[in-house]
Amino acid sequence: MSRLLVLGNAGIDLLCPVPHLPRAGETLVADGQARAPGGKGLNQAVVAARAGAAVQFTAPVGRDGAAEELRAILGAEPFAGLSLLPQDAPTDLSLLMVARDAENCILTLGAAADALSVQEAEAAAAGLGPEDMLLLQGNLSFTATEAAMRAALARGARVMLNTAPLRWDMAPLLPLCALVVANAGEAESLTGRRAAAAAEALHRAGAACAVVTLGADGCVSAGAAGHHHHPAQPVAAVDTTGAGDTFCGVLAALLLAGHTLPAAAKRAQRAAALTVSRPGAFAALPSAAELRALFAGVAA
Ligand code: ATP
Numbered sequence: 001m002s003r004l005l006v007l008g009n010a011g012i013d014l015l016c017p018v019p020h021l022p023r024a025g026e027t028l029v030a031d032g033q034a035r036a037p038g039g040k041g042l043n044q045a046v047v048a049a050r051a052g053a054a055v056q057f058t059a060p061v062g063r064d065g066a067a068e069e070l071r072a073i074l075g076a077e078p079f080a081g082l083s084l085l086p087q088d089a090p091t092d093l094s095l096l097m098v099a100r101d102a103e104n105c106i107l108t109l110g111a112a113a114d115a116l117s118v119q120e121a122e123a124a125a126a127g128l129g130p131e132d133m134l135l136l137q138g139n140l141s142f143t144a145t146e147a148a149m150r151a152a153l154a155r156g157a158r159v160m161l162n163t164a165p166l167r168w169d170m171a172p173l174l175p176l177c178a179l180v181v182a183n184a185g186e187a188e189s190l191t192g193r194r195a196a197a198a199a200e201a202l203h204r205a206g207a208a209c210a211v212v213t214l215g216a217d218g219c220v221s222a223g224a225a226g227h228h229h230h231p232a233q234p235v236a237a238v239d240t241t242g243a244g245d246t247f248c249g250v251l252a253a254l255l256l257a258g259h260t261l262p263a264a265a266k267r268a269q270r271a272a273a274l275t276v277s278r279p280g281a282f283a284a285l286p287s288a289a290e291l292r293a294l295f296a297g298v299a300a
Pocket residue numbers: 164183184213214215216217218219232233234235237240241242243244245247268269270272273276
């Protein structure tokens with residue numbers, strides 16, 4: 001069976017409802033706290049595994065209690081393999097403050113993700129073969145990301161890159177990618193263009209295929225098969241956090257399973273609509289049962 005290696009970040013999200021967003025110098029008392037696993041790598045790996053792919057999830061973490069917390073939670077997910085690689089840095093943490101007017105403010109600590117070495121990235125990709133795919137995001141360093149991509153390509157595997165978060169110049173990596181997925185803001189930052197023109201520009205910059213997601217407006221793709229607009233599934237949006245991760249996880253899983261891009265994008269957008277229809281990030285990701293029902297419904 002083809003395998004999907006998701007090499008990316010994993011951390012803890014600490015969600016704190018607050019009366020208002022903090023002002024300079026203020027000590028703010030939160031209304032409460034909730035902890036959940038988080039990180040784009042983690043979310044995409046979980047969704048892809050729940051979508052039926054044989055996922056190996058490899059992520060840098062600290063040597064601390066938070067890493068053990070993640071190991072316990074991720075042990076319940078249907079991964080083919082899980083490697084949490086200890087780094088000399090604390091496990092990544094994001095503090096999400098959500099005010100009563102729904103405005104939010106996020107502080108992210110990503111030292112563990114930054115610490116993954118080139119050697120660890122190459123070793124992670126060493127087991128890939130021509131039937132396999134590597135999925136990466138922007139949380140690791142440029143050098144580790146590039147090393148993993150080149151190691152995967154040397155073994156004949158395909159590379160998919162989600163450009164979030166856009167922290168360093170991704171342009172040099174585009175020619176290494178079979179598929180690039182960027183949201184509207186990332187695509188505009190990378191290309192200076194919008195929507196379909198941005199997808200076309202990412203393709204011309206070297207990505208074999210590029211998808212630009214447009215929130216409620218769906219997504220556009222550009223590649224050898226030309227340009228296409230793929231409409232979103234209409235939904236009453238409650239919280240869009242995690243939409244991009246759900247989209248990428250399902251898309252990777254279904255492309256690996258042999259679906260065409262339009263077929264995979266249609267299902268990925270239905271799954272993302274489900275995430276958008278409920279609050280939270282990890283808590284809002286679709287379950288394996290929901291994805292099975294969704295896929296069966298689309299096929300019918
Ligand atoms: P996020 O950072 O909020 O997780 P993103 O910015 O990476 O998301 P978006 O373009 O907002 O990505 O959304 C990804 C996909 O999710 C869209 O292509 C669409 O299919 C779906 N989606 C997002 N928002 C909505 C919405 N309001 N209604 C329906 N579908 C949506």
